[in-house]
Amino acid sequence: xxxxxxxxxxxxxxxxxxxxxxxxxxxxxxxxxxxxxxxxxxxxxxxxxxxxxxxxxxxxxxxxxxxxxxxxxxxxxxxxxxxxxxxxxxxxxxxxxxxxxxxxxxxxxxxxxxxxxxxxxxxxxxxxxxxxxxxxxxxxxxxxxxxxxxxxxxxxxxxxxxxxxxxxxxxxxxxxxxxxxxxxxxxxxxxxxxxxxxxxxxxxxxxxxxxxxxxxxxxxxxxxxxxxxxxxxxxxxxxxxxxxxxxxxxxxxxxxxxxxxxxxxxxxxxxxxxxxxxxxxxxxxxxxxxxxxxxxxxxxxxxxxxxxxxxxxxxxxxxxxxxx
Amino acid sequence: xxxxxxxxxxxxxxxxxxxxxxxxxxxxxxxxxxxxxxxxxxxxxxxxxxxxxxxxxxxxxxxxxxxxxxxxxxxxxxxxxxxxxxxxxxxxxxxxxxxxxxxxxxxxxxxxxxxxxxxxxxxxxxxxxxxxxxxxxxxxxxxxxxxxxxxxxxxxxxxxxxxxxxxxxxxxxxxxxxxxxxxxxxxxxxxxxxxxxxxxxxxxxxxxxxxxxxxxxxxxxxxxxxxxxxxxxxxxxxxxxxxxxxxxxxxxxxxxxxxxxxxxxxxxxxxxxxxxxxxxxxxxxxxxxxxxxxxxxxxx
Numbered sequence: 001x002x003x004x005x006x007x008x009x010x011x012x013x014x015x016x017x018x019x020x021x022x023x024x025x026x027x028x029x030x031x032x033x034x035x036x037x038x039x040x041x042x043x044x045x046x047x048x049x050x051x052x053x054x055x056x057x058x059x060x061x062x063x064x065x066x067x068x069x070x071x072x073x074x075x076x077x078x079x080x081x082x083x084x085x086x087x088x089x090x091x092x093x094x095x096x097x098x099x100x101x102x103x104x105x106x107x108x109x110x111x112x113x114x115x116x117x118x119x120x121x122x123x124x125x126x127x128x129x130x131x132x133x134x135x136x137x138x139x140x141x142x143x144x145x146x147x148x149x150x151x152x153x154x155x156x157x158x159x160x161x162x163x164x165x166x167x168x169x170x171x172x173x174x175x176x177x178x179x180x181x182x183x184x185x186x187x188x189x190x191x192x193x194x195x196x197x198x199x200x201x202x203x204x205x206x207x208x209x210x211x212x213x214x215x216x217x218x219x220x221x222x223x224x225x226x227x228x229x230x231x232x233x234x235x236x237x238x239x240x241x242x243x244x245x246x247x248x249x250x251x252x253x254x255x256x257x258x259x260x261x262x263x264x265x266x267x268x269x270x271x272x273x274x275x276x277x278x279x280x281x282x283x284x285x286x287x288x289x290x291x292x293x294x295x296x297x298x299x300x301x302x303x304x305x306x307x308x309x310x311x312x313x314x315x316x317x318x319x320x321x322x323x324x
Numbered sequence: 325x326x327x328x329x330x331x332x333x334x335x336x337x338x339x340x341x342x343x344x345x346x347x348x349x350x351x352x353x354x355x356x357x358x359x360x361x362x363x364x365x366x367x368x369x370x371x372x373x374x375x376x377x378x379x380x381x382x383x384x385x386x387x388x389x390x391x392x393x394x395x396x397x398x399x400x401x402x403x404x405x406x407x408x409x410x411x412x413x414x415x416x417x418x419x420x421x422x423x424x425x426x427x428x429x430x431x432x433x434x435x436x437x438x439x440x441x442x443x444x445x446x447x448x449x450x451x452x453x454x455x456x457x458x459x460x461x462x463x464x465x466x467x468x469x470x471x472x473x474x475x476x477x478x479x480x481x482x483x484x485x486x487x488x489x490x491x492x493x494x495x496x497x498x499x500x501x502x503x504x505x506x507x508x509x510x511x512x513x514x515x516x517x518x519x520x521x522x523x524x525x526x527x528x529x530x531x532x533x534x535x536x537x538x539x540x541x542x543x544x545x546x547x548x549x550x551x552x553x554x555x556x557x558x559x560x561x562x563x564x565x566x567x568x569x570x571x572x573x574x575x576x577x578x579x580x581x582x583x584x585x586x587x588x589x590x591x592x593x594x595x596x597x598x599x600x601x602x603x604x605x606x607x608x609x610x611x612x613x614x615x616x617x618x619x620x621x622x623x624x
Contacts, residue, residue, distance in 0.1 A: 042526040043447030047455060050440035050501065053432075057474075057493045058462055065473030073476075125364040130357070132365070138605075139368035142375070145601040147555045147573040150594045153580060154378045157587060165377050168394040197371065202616060209617035229356060258468050261557045265577060279469070286472040287562070295472045303469045310464035 062303075069297035075290035087297030097298060099273065100281040103188075107263070107277060108256035110192045115252055116245060119200050123207035124237070137208075141201035148198070152265035155194045156181070184274035187267050191275055194262055199255075203248050210244040211237070253309055278302055375598070382406065382591040389587040405588035406596070415593060417568060418575035419600075422554055425490050425571055429553035432495045434546050441504035442530055446516070462498035471562055478563060485566045493563075494553055500545055503618055507541050508534055540611075541618065547608050548615030551601060572597050 069087055072080040091097050126136050143151065158165050159180035167177045180190045218236050227235065260279040263269060269276030269284075276284075282302070286295030381389055382405050384398035391398075409415055443449075444456050467474075474493055475484070483489030511534055519529050535542065557573040564570050570578065576597055580590070605612055 041447065041449040043443040043449040043452060046439040046443035046447060046526075046530075047452075050436040050459075050496075051455060053436060053492065053496050054459070054462060054498070058465060058467065058496045058498075061470045061474040061477055062465065064477055065470050068473055068476065075476075122364075122367060125360055125367070128360075130361050130364070136364050136368040139371045142602060142605065143371065145551060145555075145605050146375075146598045147576070147601075148557045149573040149576040149580070150598045153576065153590055153594045154374050156580075157381065157591065158374055158377060163390040163392050163394065163587075165394045168392065171393060197374065205613055205616040209613070254466065258466060260468075265580075282469075282472060283562075286475075292472060292476055299469055299472050303466060306466040306469060307464060310466060 065296045065300055065303070068293055069300045071293045072291070073293040073296075075286065075292050080293055083293070087294045088301070090294060091298050091301060096273070096281055097278070100269075100276050100278045101302075103273075103275055104257055104259060104277040104279070106188065107191065107195075107259055107275075108253060110188070111195050111256055112249070112252050114192065114196045115200055115203055116248055118196060119203035119207050119248070120241070120245075122200070122204045123211055124233070127208055127211040140204050143198045144201035146198070148261040149265060151194060151198045152262055155190070155197075156266065159190055181267050182271055184271055187271060187275050191263050191266055194266060195259070198262065203252070206244060206248055207241065210241055214240050250309065250312055254306060257306055257309070378591045378594050381587055382595050384588050386586055386588045405586075405592035409589050409592045409596065414567065414575060414579065415572075415596060418570050418572040419597075421487075421568075421570060421575075422572040424487065425560070426550050426553040428487070428491045429494045430546055430550045432491070433497050433500065433549050434542065436495065437497050437500040438504055438535070438542070439530075441501045442508050442534060444501065445505045445508040447526065459498045459501050462496070463502060465498075467493075467496075468558055471559065474559075475562055483563075485564055485569055487569065489563045490560050490569070490571070493559060494556060497549070500549070503545065504538070504541070507538050511537050540614070543608075543611045544615035544618055547604070547611045548618070551604075551612070551615075554601060 070082060070084060072083050072087070074080055122140050126133055126140075159167075161167060161177055161179050161182065164180070166180070171177065178186055180186050214237065218240075219232055222232055222236060258279060259277050260283070263275050263277055264280055264283075267275045269280050278298070279302075282295050282298050285291050285298065289295075380396050383401045383403065385400065385402050385404065388395075388398040440459070444452065444459070478484050478489050478493075481489075483492070515533055515537075516529050519533055524532065554571075555573060556571075557577070560571045561574045561577065564574060567575065567578070576593060579593075
């Protein structure tokens, strides 16, 4: 790394002696600022904008959500009345909470293994140099760059019952038309399929980065010892990818539990609520049903569940610090 | 898998075909390499298929889009669908809105995070450790889940249906502070000390020394934040109802039905909306790959 050009006006020779930092006024303050402000250490000024944004846009909603969850607040206006744990009692008995949470869970259960295995296979296939590798990498990763609405527009067209390309191809090999988005089991399959297509590229790049971190010598040494490709895969590569897999697993779990966008846009949670995830139910209760209080209570319960999983992530995350 | 160690006769030696500058990692005979290539190509084909189909549909005359069984090419190529979509004007407005939002989110996120990270790395003050602990705790907060209270708060603050209402809730990135702090700590302290002795203030040191030295990581995280903001659907969808303020993903979701059965136009709009980031990817491939690798550590 080259030394950056530092433009330093040759000024007061006395600047090199004595305590350095304390003499300089904070860079963000003019000489006209009152002395009390000037005594605030520069670090405070550097942190302040971030901390203010953090307090207002991250911490305040957390607090507001908790408070609101004890009221029967309506979006139509007014704080409403204090209902204690009433909202929480209601959600425990609410079938729609149970079924939409189950949908989210089913989605997570189906999509997570696929998003790990497909990404791993893609990375293993393309981490060595080969003709057209750049094109393969582009093809795998590109969908991740596409806005979700574009993804669902394209797939709605592909999955169309009457003129869709996929049913057209199925027809070509003699399989009957499938009502991809209009029938419960098929709809969940479609949602998972679209999600894998759209987001697998992110995990693929994580695996690719991890593969590049495996020292060449391990493979050379084992080749000399006569290990074949499969042995190298199962004895060297996969064990060394275990930590990356753990990280991807947790990231993926959290992302999948928060699923909303692609399901809302593909099926609107249908048919007959069979794909509606918990986040969409929270949205329905809050913005369609206008019951902000109850909606906040469901959010909060859900928030705590994800927080527990995120704590596991933090542990993995801090163990990984060194290799950033 | 416990076969006796085979002594490879055609051991992986850098062959003269120039395609393998470094020694191959896995021992695979030629046939194995061909199989791997074919598998990789097949997956790539499947992954590209939806986009190719969208592209093919978008250049067909509207009447021929619903031919069954599906045909890849129509009687003629036409840019009619693109012309129609662009002349309606909304797409251009949403494109500009997305650009404004994504640029603002990126600039505010990166600068405020970098300032904070620099203070946490280099500028001690009373209470700093407590604030840093608070920041770290923020990494695990699943922000999207609290969208209902956040919306309520935006209403109280009068920020519903405003640019700031879309932008500001997206700029708090504790994970980025954490990542940047690590990089700032790695900047040699001597450089900063020398500049300080020459009379540079903290702000100057930050902008003239620390930021330039960390340019690669800053580029990576910036592009990553930009992509996230450009593609963000959920929050802008919640906080905007005014079509003039909608970002591209939200606007498209609203007109999806308006296009009805005009599939060529629908796909032309999809292609146009997908294009900017695909182009950005082609230009900034390295930074994006690095950004993903870094973001993976911090959650996204």
